[in-house]
Amino acid sequence: xxxxxxxxxxxxxxxxxxxxxxxxxxxxxxxxxxxxxxxxxxxxxxxxxxxxxxxxxxxxxxxxxxxxxxxxxxxxxxxxxxxxxxxxxxxxxxxxxxxxxxxxxxxxxxxxxxxxxxxxxxxxxxxxxxxxxxxxxxxxxxxxxxxxxxxxxxxxxxxxxxxxxxxxxxxxxxxxxxxxxxxxxxxxxxxxxxxxxxxxxxxxxxxxxxxxxxxxxxxxxxxxxxxxxxxxxxxxxxxxxxxxxxxxxxxxxxxxxxxxxxxxxxxxxxxxxxxxxxxxxxxxxxxxxxxxxxxxxxxxxxxxxxxxxxxxxxxxxxxxxxxxxxxxxxxxxxxxxxxxxxxxxxxxxxxxxxxxxxxxxxxxxxxxxxxxxxxxxxxxxxxxxxxxxxxxxxxxxxxxxxxxxxxxxxxxxxxxxxxxxxxxxxxxxxxxxxxxxxxxxxxxxxxxxxxxxxxxxxxxxxxxx
Amino acid sequence: xxxxxxxxxxxxxxxxxxxxxxxxxxxxxxxxxxxxxxxxxxxxxxxxxxxxxxxxxxxxxxxxxxxxxxxxxxxxxxxxxxxxxxxxxxxxxxxxxxxxxxxxxxxxxxxxxxxxxxxxxxxxxxxxxxxxxxxxxxxxxxxxxxxxxxxxxxxxxxxxxxxxxxxxxxxxxxxxxxxxxxxxxxxxxxxxxxxxxxxxxxxxxxxxxxxxxxxxxxxxxxxxxxxxxxxxxxxxxxxxxxxxxxxxxxxxxxxxxxxxxxxxxxxxxxxxxxxxxxxxxxxxxxxxxxxxxxxxxxxxxxxxxxxxxxxxxxxxxxxxxxxxxxxxxxxxxxxxxxxxxxxxxxxxxxxxxxxxxxxxxxxxxxxxxxxxxxxxxxxxxxxxxxxxxxxxxxxxxxxxxxxxxxxxxxxxxxxxxxxxxxxxxxxxxxxxxxxxxxxxxxxxxxxxxxxxxxxxxxxxxxxxx
Numbered sequence: 001x002x003x004x005x006x007x008x009x010x011x012x013x014x015x016x017x018x019x020x021x022x023x024x025x026x027x028x029x030x031x032x033x034x035x036x037x038x039x040x041x042x043x044x045x046x047x048x049x050x051x052x053x054x055x056x057x058x059x060x061x062x063x064x065x066x067x068x069x070x071x072x073x074x075x076x077x078x079x080x081x082x083x084x085x086x087x088x089x090x091x092x093x094x095x096x097x098x099x100x101x102x103x104x105x106x107x108x109x110x111x112x113x114x115x116x117x118x119x120x121x122x123x124x125x126x127x128x129x130x131x132x133x134x135x136x137x138x139x140x141x142x143x144x145x146x147x148x149x150x151x152x153x154x155x156x157x158x159x160x161x162x163x164x165x166x167x168x169x170x171x172x173x174x175x176x177x178x179x180x181x182x183x184x185x186x187x188x189x190x191x192x193x194x195x196x197x198x199x200x201x202x203x204x205x206x207x208x209x210x211x212x213x214x215x216x217x218x219x220x221x222x223x224x225x226x227x228x229x230x231x232x233x234x235x236x237x238x239x240x241x242x243x244x245x246x247x248x249x250x251x252x253x254x255x256x257x258x259x260x261x262x263x264x265x266x267x268x269x270x271x272x273x274x275x276x277x278x279x280x281x282x283x284x285x286x287x288x289x290x291x292x293x294x295x296x297x298x299x300x301x302x303x304x305x306x307x308x309x310x311x312x313x314x315x316x317x318x319x320x321x322x323x324x325x326x327x328x329x330x331x332x333x334x335x336x337x338x339x340x341x342x343x344x345x346x347x348x349x350x351x352x353x354x355x356x357x358x359x360x361x362x363x364x365x366x367x368x369x370x371x372x373x374x375x376x377x378x379x380x381x382x383x384x385x386x387x388x389x390x391x392x393x394x395x396x397x398x399x400x401x402x403x404x405x406x407x408x409x410x411x412x413x414x415x416x417x418x419x420x421x422x423x424x425x426x427x428x429x430x431x432x433x434x435x436x437x438x439x440x441x442x443x444x445x446x447x448x449x450x451x452x453x454x455x456x457x458x459x460x461x462x463x464x465x
Numbered sequence: 466x467x468x469x470x471x472x473x474x475x476x477x478x479x480x481x482x483x484x485x486x487x488x489x490x491x492x493x494x495x496x497x498x499x500x501x502x503x504x505x506x507x508x509x510x511x512x513x514x515x516x517x518x519x520x521x522x523x524x525x526x527x528x529x530x531x532x533x534x535x536x537x538x539x540x541x542x543x544x545x546x547x548x549x550x551x552x553x554x555x556x557x558x559x560x561x562x563x564x565x566x567x568x569x570x571x572x573x574x575x576x577x578x579x580x581x582x583x584x585x586x587x588x589x590x591x592x593x594x595x596x597x598x599x600x601x602x603x604x605x606x607x608x609x610x611x612x613x614x615x616x617x618x619x620x621x622x623x624x625x626x627x628x629x630x631x632x633x634x635x636x637x638x639x640x641x642x643x644x645x646x647x648x649x650x651x652x653x654x655x656x657x658x659x660x661x662x663x664x665x666x667x668x669x670x671x672x673x674x675x676x677x678x679x680x681x682x683x684x685x686x687x688x689x690x691x692x693x694x695x696x697x698x699x700x701x702x703x704x705x706x707x708x709x710x711x712x713x714x715x716x717x718x719x720x721x722x723x724x725x726x727x728x729x730x731x732x733x734x735x736x737x738x739x740x741x742x743x744x745x746x747x748x749x750x751x752x753x754x755x756x757x758x759x760x761x762x763x764x765x766x767x768x769x770x771x772x773x774x775x776x777x778x779x780x781x782x783x784x785x786x787x788x789x790x791x792x793x794x795x796x797x798x799x800x801x802x803x804x805x806x807x808x809x810x811x812x813x814x815x816x817x818x819x820x821x822x823x824x825x826x827x828x829x830x831x832x833x834x835x836x837x838x839x840x841x842x843x844x845x846x847x848x849x850x851x852x853x854x855x856x857x858x859x860x861x862x863x864x865x866x867x868x869x870x871x872x873x874x875x876x877x878x879x880x881x882x883x884x885x886x887x888x889x890x891x892x893x894x895x896x897x898x899x900x901x902x903x904x905x906x907x908x909x910x911x912x913x914x915x916x917x918x919x920x921x922x923x924x925x926x927x928x929x930x
Contacts, residue, residue, distance in 0.1 A: 001625060001628050001646065001650065002467070003625065004646070006645040006646045006649065007619075007625075007628075007645070007646045008619075008645055008646075009617065009619055009620070009643040009644065009645070009657055010643050010644075010645050010648070010655045010656060010657035011643060011657030011658055011659055011660060012657075012660075013645065014657055014659070014681050015659060015660060015662075015663045015677075017680060017681060018663070018676055018677050018680040018681055019663075019666070021676075021680045022676045022680065023666070026666060028662075028666065030662070064649065065645070065646075065649070068645070068648075068649040069645075072655065073683055113666060117660075117662065117663075120620070120660075121619050121620050124620035124621070125619055125620055125621075125622060125624060125625075125627060126624055128620065128621055129622070129623045129624045130624070152474065154472075154473075154474060154586050154590055155474070155585070155586050155589035155590055155593065155788075156589070156590075156593055156785045156786075156787075156788075157590060157594070157623070157626070158594050158622065158623030158624075158626030158627075158629075158630070158779070158780075159590060159591055159594045159595070159623075159625070159626040159628070159629040159630075160466060160468070160472075160590075160624070160625040160626055160628070160629070161622070161623030161624040161625055161626030161627070162590060162623075162626070163466045163472075163624070163625070164623075164624040164625070165623070165624075178474040178475050178476060179474065179475075180471040180472070180473055180474070180475050180478065180530070180533070180534075181466065181469070181471050181472045181473075181530075183475070183533075184471065184529065184530070184533040185466065190475045190537065191475060192474055192475035192476030192477075192479060193476055194476055194479070194480060195476060195477075195480060195582075195585075196791070196792070196802050197480075197493075197495070197582065197585075197790075197791065197792040198480045198483070198582075200792045200795070200800045200801070200802060201484070201488070201491060201493065201578060201792060201795045201800070203798075211483055211486075211487045212480075212483050215482060215483040215486045215487065216479050216482060216483055218538055226802060226803070227803050227928050227930065228803070228930045231930040232930060258804060258805055259805050310784075310785045310787075314623070314779075314784035314785045315623075315784070316783075316784045316785070317782055317784070319775075319779035319780070319781045319782070319784040320621045320775045320779045320781070321621075322621075322775075323620075323621075325662075326661070326662070327661070327662040327665045327666060330665070330666045335665045335666070336665070337661050337665060337691065338691070338692050338693070339723060340723055340724050463692050465692065465693045465696040465697060
């Protein structure tokens, strides 16, 4: 499946046809944001942007797409429009890899409303998922401290979504991936070990290890739990490691994939060290996530490399981030979406977001959302609680939304995954620890400028019943 | 991203290179199966097979794949082999759409071990995910009874995995999808309603409804909760429905997307009926899953059409099925994978699975796994509990694994999604109710033939320490 402009929800095209008839020149601003950090966490890592921009630059309807829509009742004139469809809008966005928070615009699309509507699904689809996985990866990185992290989830990923999962995992702090396709396309280091089937294909485990070490001595990791980790796998691995030494090679590691990883890794470390193999690393896998790794670390498990699969690439247990795309301005007029729940009311107008920095350049814990054209934001208000506000004059601040696409063309050269991951790491280093802990993390404050809050409240009152 | 043979884990290629050097003619049998039904359910719906077979028929390494592997230390002779790689194995499989259970082979690959290993990741990736989603869809279908089910999850799906999610949802019982691309490629009915942004782009809701109904009268559904469902959306929708009647059109439905759906749907039904609009349907959406729909049904909510998104396409809360691919035979010799946990020990040899039928042709509740060549299976044994067995002589039975690919070519013409969905429905009708309930469903028994159990036990003893 190739992504074309028909990679969208049918209703986008239905609505687009009505816009085409009734307001073909309508100019819209849409906000992309989400309402909750995934995993009950204190922050999220924004990911997926470069993919979106890259696709938007060349997005068209294929002949087959047009034929399908023709068969499904779309009008000839509108189909002619779609045949020449090209996204020509402007996009402001947080930088990919940045630490972001709920209920503030992360990205804004400013475009003809037909174009803005048609790309909605694609944009949500790629940003929601990659942000979910980059955030999960970042949490796993946090718990693994300096441990090496290997993504090995492709077999449990959501079909080809696994390709994007590997990219997002690298952004969130993973060192390498087993996914060859993603490694190649996104220039992520690839790595891997061996499977049980390899050992099973031999009459005996020792011969399997010997053959593997002989024909693939570089980065050789032997899987030691096919029959019995301590009684068979590890003694055989030690034998082969010694044989490798005689040839001038070195075994990289042994992999534990079942049983009690804390107990087995300690035993394994002792046995390896006693055999003079202190350089051989211990790789562990089997349903790992940030909590299991944290526990292993707390137990002092001497694991060097963590292989993480299912829980990483599926973003368990949340499996989704609740990102939305809301109309905030139309032909220069403010727009709002009400809700039974005041917290879900959207913010009108094109906006900018400012991040407050403390005296050391660390994130202070407050992002202020303001109208795009406000020159100075001296105070931010709590979005709903009128008793709360914050004087901003004492802070240095950064504007977080930058223009990344203009008239359908990317403004900046593509940032590589390595570059984005490095940026993300540098941003996380500025986030105080209390936002990173897993249990009841501190809540990063999002406030509104006085002008924005006034505009929003006026609109709420205008529409209330 | 196009799927090529590099859509795999690096270690498959590492192992393949060693096989290429040490046992290039090795003939392997691998079993695909999983260990638990997702969602703590009583059954699973097998899906993804036609996609796998379709891809395998033409799977090759691209020039770019080869170049990548060359840069990453693979040997020239092995790369020459990969340049000509073509899957030429034979596959036996459950029929796509069938009701399947854990711990019995669902699919078996019989091939050169290099080929069988290279395709492992692709096969697990597509089968695990689609089986997860088809099963979720089937559960939602069960709770929705005769309600119409619309998949609208693309925006929250795992990137392009959403394409396969829509296919699997149709197999599990969904009536249509919002996903235009999947609808086109897989010939699934497409449908959709309208978004809040459409209404917000107008100064007033009534005009938005009027324009929409005028320019898109076919299957017109009006979204009524942008400002206030009962005070604004519904009265405006009724006005427009009456105007449509004057033009000879009919409003298909109104959509509720927030608030208490039980309360609002009842109020809405009364107001529509009082206005003489009993033909106008009620569409509901907003974080629906099988449990919410069951509750709505129990409360008597008069909802005709359910739009399901995130919880369907991400397979929440499980987000993955634990499908594995285990070597069971190599060069005619049985193979086994032990485990600390006896329940995770794999089954040796190529096998067949028989489903017992009761006197009415319903599934009796027992599948027996036997050696492929056993002529008669008169008794099945519990896999681990020696006190339990079942006399099979009184049952009619079906062989569940059929040859679907031979020497790399599909045996049967491609079955359409519609055909697979119909087959799945007919199979579910044969599954007694106690396996379908959500809470503590009855456990479908999987047993082994006496011969298979003897072979397995002998191998376990051979490998035990």
